[in-house]
Amino acid sequence: MANKKATRYEEFEAELLKKPGIRKEYEALQPKYDMIRSLIERRNQLRISQKQLAEIVGTKQPAISRLEKGDYNTTLSTLFKVADALDLDISLRARTKTEQTCG
Template sequence: MKKSRPKYTKWEDFEKELMVKPGFRKAYEDLQPEFAVIQAVIDARVKKKMSQAELAKRMKTGQAVISRLESGKAKPSVSLLQRLADAIDARLEIRFIPR
């Protein structure tokens, strides 16, 4: 007897399904600032065509620090973000935007 393959769902469809749930939506929205920092770090490093190891070397830290930062396992301090900005020759800007 042949086993049927599991049906896979597109992430977008799954996300829409989850967003209907009030508890999930609030938790997701609460995490948006953290997701934005992670994405900004990854985008900046990739734009400079740097590996995690190269960025870590320029920041005088270990590659594992960059990995934890990009995976969301560590919450960066402003001083760490400033060191990162210096390492990629960028200016760190933090803004509060009215809702």
């Protein structure tokens, strides 16, 4: 049954992404959600809870939850603290929009 639901969602998503405006917004959000996915995967690999991560970072569990849900825009400082606590390296690079679409 889960496969049917997944298939329906994938079909729905594919239809939505045919619309240029929606595709543009989706692509603009992709780097943010890729980063969030990396943080969650690493936290799970380390088998630590949001609460434990929050204690390491010096914040509260709801802040980690909001970060992982993408509910608010965190500061770069907080993002680097979370990455450091997860033993991750984050590198940011400014590039032109044409560079982004070309590679």
